Amino acid sequence: GIPEATVARLPIYLRVLGALADAGTRTVSSDELAALAGVGSAKLRRDLSHLGSYGTRGVGYDVEHLAYQVSRELGLTQDWPVLIVGVGNLGSALAGYAGFASRGFRVCALVDADPDVIGTTVRGLRVQPAAELEDVVRHTGACIGVLATPAPVAQRMCDRLVSAGVRSILNFAPVVLTVPADVDVRKVDLSMELQILAFKEQRKTSK
Amino acid sequence: GIPEATVARLPIYLRVLGALADAGTRTVSSDELAALAGVGSAKLRRDLSHLGSYGTRGVGYDVEHLAYQVSRELGLTQDWPVLIVGVGNLGSALAGYAGFASRGFRVCALVDADPDVIGTTVRGLRVQPAAELEDVVRHTGACIGVLATPAPVAQRMCDRLVSAGVRSILNFAPVVLTVPADVDVRKVDLSMELQILAFKEQRKTSK
Ligand SMILES: NC(=O)c1ccc[n+]([C@@H]2O[C@H](COP(=O)([O-])OP(=O)(O)OC[C@H]3O[C@@H](n4cnc5c(N)ncnc54)[C@H](O)[C@@H]3O)[C@@H](O)[C@H]2O)c1
Ligand SMILES: NC(=O)c1ccc[n+]([C@@H]2O[C@H](COP(=O)([O-])OP(=O)(O)OC[C@H]3O[C@@H](n4cnc5c(N)ncnc54)[C@H](O)[C@@H]3O)[C@@H](O)[C@H]2O)c1
Incomplete structure (x- = not known):
């Protein structure tokens, strides 16, 4: 050995x-x-x-x-296949982020609804049609879904991820998602980060 | 009244x-x-x-x-001018996020170093040269800096923001920044969010 x-x-x-x-x-x-x-x-x-x-x-x-x-x-090999829904500015940034792959989060698929985006290659992956989400989840075994779509379609796409078997969702859209009890959602809200900075800044100037 | x-x-x-x-x-x-x-x-x-x-x-x-x-x-009007450094995928997504403006965070300027990006208009703002960062901060009164550049230049751009008078920094680059004691930095690490989801997923399947 x-x-x-x-x-x-x-x-x-x-x-x-x-x-x-x-x-x-x-x-x-x-x-x-x-x-x-x-x-x-x-x-x-x-x-x-x-x-x-x-x-x-x-x-x-x-x-x-x-x-x-x-x-x-070291017995630490994790491989979490991640599906990104919505490949606009935010989705493209997430698709290329090396910090995911180095921790075992492999972006296995990208889907979008825009015909101009479908079929393009982003960071080595071909963007597939949102209409085929269920097939994409089945083929790739995706178990984490990242929602980077506009707000109005977020809940609908979340529902489709869940019925396709995805149990973990990272949500960037500014909506509160409704999911079954056995599904975990983490919502990222970057304006919160700015508010914390602003709060600290205000306290500095009021001293 | x-x-x-x-x-x-x-x-x-x-x-x-x-x-x-x-x-x-x-x-x-x-x-x-x-x-x-x-x-x-x-x-x-x-x-x-x-x-x-x-x-x-x-x-x-x-x-x-x-x-x-x-x-x-209601006496709640805040106006925090925000400068985004690095207008790639992530920077463009942040420039357009309505959740900032509705809370008083006004993206007042965008800077980039790429000649193909400088001079383009992103969400109504003209991208200015990173070389002119100090002037841009002075003209706009920017007090919050958002770092969405690649990792190797993040500390350098952070230093320039600080010496231009910016005291609050939101950092997306995967580096730990060094700043003076009177500067606040918040670091966003989205892989952390995925790790939390993965941790919960692991616990579900091990039940
Ligand atoms: N949470 C935060 O702090 C934060 C910060 C920035 C942006 N956002 C949010 O992230 C989301 C994406 O922002 P962006 O700047 O990348 O927007 P964008 O418009 O650049 O990208 C959205 C993409 O989603 C695609 N899309 C639309 N409907 C779809 C569907 N049914 N299935 C799959 N894809 C679909 C669009 O074609 C587009 O490519 C928005 O909801 C925005 O409000 C959140
Ligand atoms: N923290 C997270 O969770 C997370 C997630 C995704 C991406 N990221 C990070 O965010 C950063 C941006 O990611 P991206 O996908 O938008 O990258 P990108 O390559 O699309 O954009 C980077 C931009 O920065 C510009 N730039 C380079 N040097 C500059 C300088 N000196 N001054 C101003 N602009 C400069 C480039 O021209 C480019 O437009 C990277 O550091 C990436 O690792 C972090």
């Missing part, structure tokens, strides 16, 4: 790789990864060779793939 | 108008607004006439403007 000492260093490598992935860094040399992890690069290369990972001469390691290998070794 | 009974109904009208603005509804008829507020439409029209607001025959009231008039009457 893998030496104990190597296993003990894997969580450190994983944390460093996660930070690199978040920052959108695609590859990392063994010297750079070793420096970030606080180990010698020869030791790092030996550790990773135990995982069957050797990097590419002159290029280094693929950050996302290495993160996957390390987390698999 | 304005009748007591009218003043008592203003907070209800404001709450209804806020919900309409959130949902992206631009205009509302007096009948619709009255129904949502639970009052007769003749009474509503009389109330609003006391604010000098008469609506447009056949169209109704402008939601955002009426909300402003009502909150001004």
Whole structure:
């Protein structure tokens, strides 16, 4: 098996790789990864060779793939297929966010209702028709739905996600969704964040 | 002055108008607004006439403007000028979010570094060059900065916002920012939201 000492260093490598992935860094040399992890690069290369990972001469390691290998070794491999409904400005930003993939959230499909958007490729995925949502959920096994549609259609699309079997919803639309008891919804409200900043700003100036 | 009974109904009208603005509804008829507020439409029209607001025959009231008039009457008028740095997918989505304007957060300026983006109009605002950030802050009096740039430039742009006098920062870039003690930063991390959903999903299936 893998030496104990190597296993003990894997969580450190994983944390460093996660930070690199978040920052959108695609590859990392063994010297750079070793420096970030606080180990010698020869030791790092030996550790990773135990995982069957050797990097590419002159290029280094693929950050996302290495993160996957390390987390698999640590028994942490999660793979949550995420479906994004509504591929406008917000949906496109979410589709490309590296911070999702590095934590096991794989955007597996994109759907939109606009004929000009359907069929286009966003971050390597072909946008499928909202009309085929149920088929898309079935094919991909999507278990988390992200709602980035305009407000008037959010509840309707939520209902369709739920009847297709999706049990976890991340909602960006400014509506309060109604869902069955066994479905979790988290609503993101960025104006709330601004209000907190404004509140603090007001307190500063009133001192 | 304005009748007591009218003043008592203003907070209800404001709450209804806020919900309409959130949902992206631009205009509302007096009948619709009255129904949502639970009052007769003749009474509503009389109330609003006391604010000098008469609506447009056949169209109704402008939601955002009426909300402003009502909150001004209630002494609640806030105006927080917000500058968005980075007008890609995420920045464009934020620039257009009605939920900000209805709560007194007015996006007053947009800056980007990409020559193809500079000079374009996004939601009615002309995108200005990131190189002129300090001038833009001075001209607009921006006091809240939103960082929607790629990670590698986030700290640099943050430093420039701070030295231009911005004291409140909403950060979307996946980096931890360093700021002086008198500057507030709120960091948005949407992968956190997904992790919470995944955690709940895991607990469901392990029952
Ligand atoms: N919660 C927040 O803090 C926050 C911030 C910004 C935007 N928003 C909200 O996020 C949503 C998206 O914002 P945006 O700026 O990306 O809007 P957008 O108009 O750029 O994108 C919306 C997309 O949804 C698509 N769509 C419409 N009906 C659909 C359907 N039935 N099925 C699938 N797709 C459909 C449209 O074709 C479009 O591509 C809006 O509801 C907006 O209010 C929320
Ligand atoms: N926090 C989260 O949950 C979350 C979710 C999605 C995206 N993001 C992050 O938000 C940021 C924006 O994402 P996006 O999808 O909109 O990216 P994007 O590439 O579409 O947009 C980034 C924009 O920033 C501009 N830019 C680059 N350097 C600049 C500078 N010095 N000054 C001003 N503008 C500059 C680019 O020209 C571009 O228009 C990224 O850092 C991304 O990782 C965070």
